[in-house]
Amino acid sequence: MIDYNSLVNSNVKRIKPSGIRKFFDIANEMDDVISLSVGEPDFHTPWHIREEGIHTLEKGRTRYTPNRGFLKLREEISNYLKRHYGVWYEPDAEVLVTVGGSEAIDLCVRSLVNPGDEVLIPEPSFVCYVPITEMAGGVPVIIETKPENGFRLTAKELEEKITEKTKLLILPYPNNPTGAVMRREDLEAVAGVVERHNLMVLSDEIYSELTYGTAPHIAFSSITGMQERTVLVNGFSKSHSMTGWRLGYAAGPKEIIALMTKLHQFAIMSAPTTSQYAAIEALQNGDDDIEYMRSQYDMRRRLIVDGLNAMGLKCFEPEGAFYVFPSVKSTGLTSMEFSEKLIYSKRVAVVPGDAFGACGEGFVRISYSYSIKHITEALERMEAFLREL
CATH class of the missing domain: 3.40.640.10 (Type I PLP-dependent aspartate aminotransferase-like (Major domain))
Incomplete structure (x- = not known):
């Protein structure tokens, strides 16, 4: 039996897996999950960009x-x-x-x-x-x-x-x-x-x-x-x-x-x-595409910030990207406990704040790169979760 521990790079071995992917993987294994965990736009790549890619493949480039x-x-x-x-x-x-x-x-x-x-x-x-x-x-x-x-x-x-x-x-x-x-x-x-x-x-x-x-x-x-x-x-x-x-x-x-x-x-x-x-x-x-997507994210940003604050999760108003970082300290739960209880009881996936450094403890990251429908349903489930707590 080979002892791989003695052969592998010790620096790589010490590195912890990404905390973001953990909840993404859990969500993929469950039914009826609204995942707000991954920072990926829900928009398709604009058609004129896709078309150029397709055209270059057709031309054998x-x-x-x-x-x-x-x-x-x-x-x-x-x-x-x-x-x-x-x-x-x-x-x-x-x-x-x-x-x-x-x-x-x-x-x-x-x-x-x-x-x-x-x-x-x-x-x-x-x-x-x-x-x-x-x-x-x-x-x-x-x-x-x-x-x-x-x-x-x-x-x-x-x-x-x-x-x-x-x-x-x-x-x-x-x-x-x-x-x-x-x-x-x-x-x-x-x-x-x-x-x-x-x-x-x-x-x-x-x-x-x-x-x-x-x-x-x-x-x-x-x-x-x-x-x-x-x-x-x-x-x-x-x-x-x-x-x-x-x-x-x-x-x-x-x-x-x-x-x-x-x-x-x-x-x-x-x-x-x-x-x-x-x-x-x-x-x-593609400048017009950027402006359209930014306007949509801005609308979602305001919706989710207002919703989280209304349910008692104090939320700093983000001025960039497509994430909110609300505090969950008022629940008495750690970031990990909050995230695990939320996904298993209400099928909503968020990311514990300490995945982004120890000082992120007490917060969770929620992405609003998702549709208004998904965000609205997720907020309703989170509000029910808080009521039950």
Whole structure:
């Protein structure tokens, strides 16, 4: 009998499975479940984008692409970032097309972090940052963001965590799971700390197009002095409802993008060809699709926030992404207990807040990337659940 424990990578072995997938898997094994657990748009990829993908398959355009992605796609990414956020990247050297935003995050961390380097990670936040840092040999340093600050990272909180070993700040805004957004004044304050301590920044802006209200999303690299210090990560999953197409990108200093490309060409080679053709169409003609989906999410956002507050679950009003992060402390249950009792008794799936970091305990994440009908039924079931408690 082989002792695999003595053979496997100890860093990988220590990593815990994603807390998000646990409740998604439970929901898939049960009948009549309303799952509000996974952050996936319920909209189909817009038809003109799908049609372009189909057309390229019909024409047999299925060969490898350049490692960095089609130049035409990189040009359109640069045009898009300039048009929407006022920041320009050289398509030939400063843009890399990846297999989803997740690959871009992994490549960035591995290109920047040496063993023992500290990586600052505001939490609650997406589940991949800590394990990716650990697999690169880095040391995650958690910065706990607070509801009273709108779950924003403050310059003071950042300053307090910096040591001589700090190398990288991960800036995950708009935020998953809280829906928090950093406004220009917040980013400028953070930028001052970053420059003072000579840090690099990984700005995960995958939800950039899902920002609500009158103030637009501000790309961190558009802040004075930050473009040379920032790797901007984005993609097509959330903005264009293209989750299964698995396409993202990184934009940043050419020296860093070159290193990321080196890792990418050995591990992946190139992103999916059909997806790249579809993404060109999305960037050229998809702005109206984004506006439509954002308006629908905004309507759902207001419905679910009002519903949760009305039933006694205090809920911070999210300004971005498509999640709410209500407190369940008033029930006397832990996040895990609340989530398990809710799914087994009322067939509603949510995600315990501590899946996004220890400071998420006492909260749950609920996605509103679902139809009004599903959200309304889920709220009714949750209200009945609370009454029975």
